[in-house]
Each structure stands twice: as C-alpha cells, then as structure tokens.
Amino acid sequence: MTITSDSRPETSATPGENFIAIAQSLVPGLKDRAEETELLRKLPDATVEELRAVNYVGAAMPARFGGRDLGFDVIGRASADLAEGCPATAWVAANCALHTFMLGYFPLAIQELVFGDTGVTPFIGNGLKMSQAKAQSAPGGYRLTGRWDFSSGIMHADWTMVAAISDVGPKLFLVNKSQFTIDDTWETHGLRGTGSHDTVVDDQFIADEFVLNLQSLGDGTAPGLQVQTNPFYRVPIFSLAAGGIIASLIGAGRQAVQIFEERALVVPGGWTGVFGATRPGLQVDLADASASLATVERLHWSNLEEIKEKAENDLEITIDDRVRWRRDQTFASVRIAEMVQKLFASSGGQALQWKNPINRAFRDATAASHHIGVQPDLVYPAYSKVRFGVDPEYTVF
Structure with missing residues (x-):
C-alpha cells in the first residue's frame, strides 16, 4: 500500500497523535516488505516513497519549511510502532528524522538552501566516527577527507553530516551527495535493511557555512538555534x-x-x-x-x-x-x-x-x-x- 499526502489518516486529534496514527498505518506494508528489505540491504523504493509521502523524516523539521515541528517524545513512540513492522526501517526513519532536526543547528541560510521550497524533505545521513577522517582549514572553509562506517540510510541520502578532527578542533560537516561516494560494505548479522554502508569523502572543499563546531551541539551556541521555536532544541x-x-x-x-x-x-x-x-x-x-x-x-x-x-x-x-x-x-x-x-x-x-x-x-x-x-x-x-x-x-x- 502506498500512502500519499492526500491519504494521511489525519483526524481532529493532536498533531502528535496524528503522526503516531500515520506510523501505525505504515506497519502492515513494512511487515510485508521486511524480507525484501533484508535482501536489498536498504529500504525498498516503496518504503522510501511512503516515508517521503507522509514526511516522516520531517517530523521535527521546523514548520516554516513544511515540517511537523514535533518533539522526540512523539517521534520515539511513532518509531517504536514503525519498528513493529520492520526495525531496520524504523532505525533509518528515526535517525534521518534526527538528522533533519540537527540541520536546524546550521545557519538559517543553510537551512533555507537544504530544505528549499520543493515540498520534499531531504534524507540526511550521518557519520560521527572520526578515527578515519581529517579536515584542514583553508580559505573560506576546509578540505575534508575521510571514511565513515555505519552510515545508516546513506543509500537514500541527499546530504550527510560527518564529523572530523580539524587542525582547529572537532567539526561537524554538512556534505552534499555530489561530494561523497558510498562503499558497499554492509554485510551484517542484523539490521541489514539499514544499508549502513561506508561514506567516503575524498579531498572535498566544504565552505565555512556548512561547518559547525561539534561542541556547539551540546552547549547551545550553534548559530541556527537563534531562529528555532521547537523546545527540543534546548536539549543537548x-x-x-x-x-x-x-x-x-x-x-x-x-x-x-x-x-x-x-x-x-x-x-x-x-x-x-x-x-x-x-x-x-x-x-x-x-x-x-x-x-x-x-x-x-x-x-x-x-x-x-x-x-x-x-x-x-x-x-x-x-x-x-x-x-x-x-x-x-x-x-x-x-x-x-x-x-x-x-x-x-x-x-x-x-x-x-x-x-x-x-x-x-x-x-x-x-x-x-x-x-x-x-x-x-x-x-x-x-x-x-x-x-x-x-x-x-x-x-x-
């Protein structure tokens, strides 16, 4: 079953209750595709289409960009329901929802660029393991090189966030899919459908506005926080x-x-x-x-x-x-x-x-x-x- 934006099971309930109901409506299809998800080692196209149609990864995305502006109390319950159908799908959906939320830490101009006005919320992957990555400051930005394993959902990502130690401290980089490649490495015992392959960046220039001090994610100094209204941005x-x-x-x-x-x-x-x-x-x-x-x-x-x-x-x-x-x-x-x-x-x-x-x-x-x-x-x-x-x-x- 394909869920479209016109067929969301919206009711007079609260936005959070509506979102949980949407997640529950996806469960039968996820169960039917659970084996296919494992065999593909990524989410099937039908699953990605359903998640996009209901803007699942935009659950905590700012409303000004078409997001739902929900809290992680709601996203947690909805994702647990999704996982009853397929834990791998819930893993990707919940983590991409988190990364979309994290885009709100970046300057407003970057949020406007990435979220845009297309009506389609981007999937954003991540890689936080810094042991195989390095960044060197350069005029106007950084030269970034690295490999990040366990990149859940990277097969569907439009952007990714990766961490690296630079010559001026640990940084978080927002990288467009045109600047990274995917190395097929995800042959695992479980959660095979997450497609958590390696992300590879080879000497790419990342402009300053696409870079955050990693510490700013926890101390409240990230530039994008000045325009956020979702109270969960107050939480480390x-x-x-x-x-x-x-x-x-x-x-x-x-x-x-x-x-x-x-x-x-x-x-x-x-x-x-x-x-x-x-x-x-x-x-x-x-x-x-x-x-x-x-x-x-x-x-x-x-x-x-x-x-x-x-x-x-x-x-x-x-x-x-x-x-x-x-x-x-x-x-x-x-x-x-x-x-x-x-x-x-x-x-x-x-x-x-x-x-x-x-x-x-x-x-x-x-x-x-x-x-x-x-x-x-x-x-x-x-x-x-x-x-x-x-x-x-x-x-x-």
Missing part, C-alpha cells in the same frame, strides 16, 4: 541521539513477544508434537519477557516525558539528568536484547531458519544493542562517576 543532542536505537529495539521486542505467543499456540514442537503453550518453561519465558518489555517501555517513555517537560518549560537540564537518561537508554538496550535472545533460544529448531520472523527480530535486536551509544562499559561508568563526584571523562551524554 546526545540526550536525544539514542532514541532511534531504543525505538528499534522496542519494536523488535514487541515483534518477538507477539511471534513467540502466536507460534506457541499453533505450532506443535518437539518429537511429541506438544504445543509450546502447554509447556511451563515457555509460559515462564513469555511472562518474563512481556514484563521486561513493559518495564523498559515505561522507563523510556517516562524519561522522554521528563525531557519534554524540561524543554517546554525551559528548566535546567543538569549533568545528573543527562547521565541518568543515557544510563536508562543503555539499560533498555541491554534488557531488550537479552529478552529477545531468550525468546529466540526458547523457540526451538524452527527459529534457526533465516526467514523465521523471530530469527529476524533476534538478529535486529542484537545488532541494535551493539551500537556504541548504548555500550554499558562506556555509559554506565559516566553515570557512576557523576554520582561519586568524579570527572566522567566520557562526554557523549
């Missing part, structure tokens, strides 16, 4: 950046619970053909998994509501808030990945089939939990050090 970006990861994990977790429950009722297992629903061990597994998922979801949505309240009321966001939110995002990742793995392990030999839906949910959840932004050995110590009054050192929070 690293408090929001893991939202797409958690949404994809929640969707994969919901998939796994639903599939496990349905198959236990209708698929005979073992040598005797006993239905899983009658086995006490599987009964325990389902109860434990559903409780774990419900607990994680309550924690995650509660934190997003807290972030929203602080942003809307211009309340101080302390370092304690930031490390706690990052701790909870990481906790959610760990717990959902463990829960899905347990359901996969309890699903018997049939779950080993690559096309089995619970196999895909397991692989996608495992892949999502491997993101560097939700690694306990990096995030948890920062929380504990702040609580102990020690310099946290790790600054991505």
